[in-house]
Amino acid sequence: MPSIRTRGIIEYDTIIRREGKGLLCGVDEAGRGPIAGPVVAAAVIFSDDIYIEGVYDSKKVTRKRREELYEEITSQALSWGVGIIDNRQIDELNILNATKEAMNIAISRLKEVPGVIIADGNFYFNPIAEVRNVIKADEKSFSVAAASIIAKVTRDRIMCEYENRFPNYSFSHHKGYGTQNHIEEIIEFGYTEIHRRSFKLKAVQGELF
Known part of the structure; x- marks a missing residue:
């Protein structure tokens, strides 16, 4: 029996499915705000009878539970896909366009074709389905x-791998966000090849330039 919160986000999706417009796909991203690393998007489609207890906005779920939920989601989803845009592409496209591209890639990797796409934010996708942009969709829609959990876990794993390549940077902790610790690392060791040059911080520019 799902909890009240889980029932609420499942019911949101169920109401949309009852419209009879085809498979429902949820799309979300992780990594728009950091100054290093990629932006990652995920797209997920579930069959009507699936629910997984604890699925909610990834930012409000513990790291350990996110990892557990990732395994449950990817094993029980009807279809899912991930899109990754690296820092160089972010600098070329800008973060908004890079996020859209990551989402389109994630959708293109689905094995099923959705009829309705719900996205957290205001995004336009390749016109394969009706798109509904919903504010705080990761708190309203199960999909x-x-x-959001798949995108977050995927990106966190990438950043942990980057820490092995760049041991002077605590990427497994700050995940590339512009924390005070991260800024101090940049001031001491400089930018790495995974830093977003278009995201330069004034605090860092004052020390390096």
């Missing part, structure tokens, strides 16, 4: 919440 979007699941996508």
